[in-house]
């Protein structure tokens with residue numbers, strides 16, 4: 641599932657490829673996404689010129705000028721990807737044809753969506769972005785008895801972190817994933833903030849995990865999956881202490897951690 645580093649990689653790639661390019665045509669191949677694509681979506685953005693591409697949490701935001709809608713918002717959901725291709729893809733949902741090439745939104749599992757309009761970012765109920773959350777802001781969201789791993793994944797408290805990076809961040813911070821949020825205090829808050837920053841920065845530098853979510857026809861690999869310290873490493877040795885990594889279930893999702901390095 642695309643998280644902050646993957647969406648950031650996609651945003652940068654689209655910006656590099658299509659900045660100042662004009663949208664000639666828009667085709668909604670299949671509107672049945674988590675939120676159906678509006679009937680007037682193509683006419684809202686056709687004729688627009690791409691002014692900027694940015695990211696808010698796990699959302700991708702394209703700013704346009706000379707179009708009826710000033711913004712286009714994408715959420716990649718569980719399996720959404722952006723392709724630069726002129727070829728048809730069996731899971732393609734929306735095709736935006738720029739004067740320099742086509743941007744194709746594919747989403748096999750349909751948990752993503754796209755929307756055109758104005759002030760779309762303001763309508764999102766997101767906490768501070770994980771990449772630049774301050775220590776005071778972080779401290780403020782660490783309230784209540786919910787487990788810390790769950791809190792890190794609550795987008796209205798801190799935006800951008802999902803299941804992969806939550807496990808990785810807690811390992812780097814040396815915090816047990818079942819710790820109640822309000823028990824993360826003092827030095828642990830500082831370690832957590834540093835871990836969030838360093839893990840996400842490193843993942844962005846390596847263009848995210850598994851396969852990149854923006855590619856040219858054929859898949860281009862992101863590099864962070866080779867750096868996983870605990871994620872998907874059940875039974876393997878901890879890189880720090882050699883103890884076997886454990887996998888547990890939390891809120892219906894898997895969590896990986898080292899029982900020696902991450903104490904409650």
Ligand SMILES: [Zn+2]
Nearest residue numbers: 878881898901
């Ligand atoms: Zn360890």
